[in-house]
Amino acid sequence: MTLADKKCAPCELGTPPMSRQWAEKLLNDLPGWGIDENGKLAKTYTFNNFMDAVHFLDKVAKIAEEEGHHPDMCVQNYNQLKLMSWTHASKGLTENDFIIAAKAERAFSGFQKELACAMP
Numbered sequence: 001m002t003l004a005d006k007k008c009a010p011c012e013l014g015t016p017p018m019s020r021q022w023a024e025k026l027l028n029d030l031p032g033w034g035i036d037e038n039g040k041l042a043k044t045y046t047f048n049n050f051m052d053a054v055h056f057l058d059k060v061a062k063i064a065e066e067e068g069h070h071p072d073m074c075v076q077n078y079n080q081l082k083l084m085s086w087t088h089a090s091k092g093l094t095e096n097d098f099i100i101a102a103k104a105e106r107a108f109s110g111f112q113k114e115l116a117c118a119m120p
């Protein structure tokens with residue numbers, strides 16, 4: 001089962017964060033993702049315009065709500081969306097963060113196809 005097919009587990013307060021080496025291993029399956037200066041799993045997506053960034057934010061928001069696991073999301077530089085995920089309950093990274101990232105990747109490839117079809 002790929003990360004994107006998994007479901008997020010409920011975030012139990014105090015669950016220890018995953019090891020750095022496990023995190024590095026899972027990063028191999030997530031092109032363009034990294035661990036930022038705050039220890040969050042992060043990626044910045046770039047779009048053709050502001051509204052595409054906002055529309056993709058909405059798609060990720062629906063995934064997060066469905067999974068009960070919510071990344072920080074920042075629309076920046078008018079056409080970029082930065083996602084930053086960590087598990088508040090663990091004050092660190094857990095597999096949930098990688099599941100959200102993998103689902104965002106899958107949503108992004110679908111969104112790119114949608115945009116290509118819409119192009120005149």
Ligand SMILES: C[C@H](O)[C@H](O)[C@H]1CNC2=NC(N)=NC(=O)C2=N1
Pocket residue numbers: 011068069070071085086087088089090
């Ligand atoms: C009660 C609710 O499920 C929890 O507070 C969830 C909500 N979304 C969450 N999102 C993230 N990123 N980390 C959490 O610990 C978390 N906990």
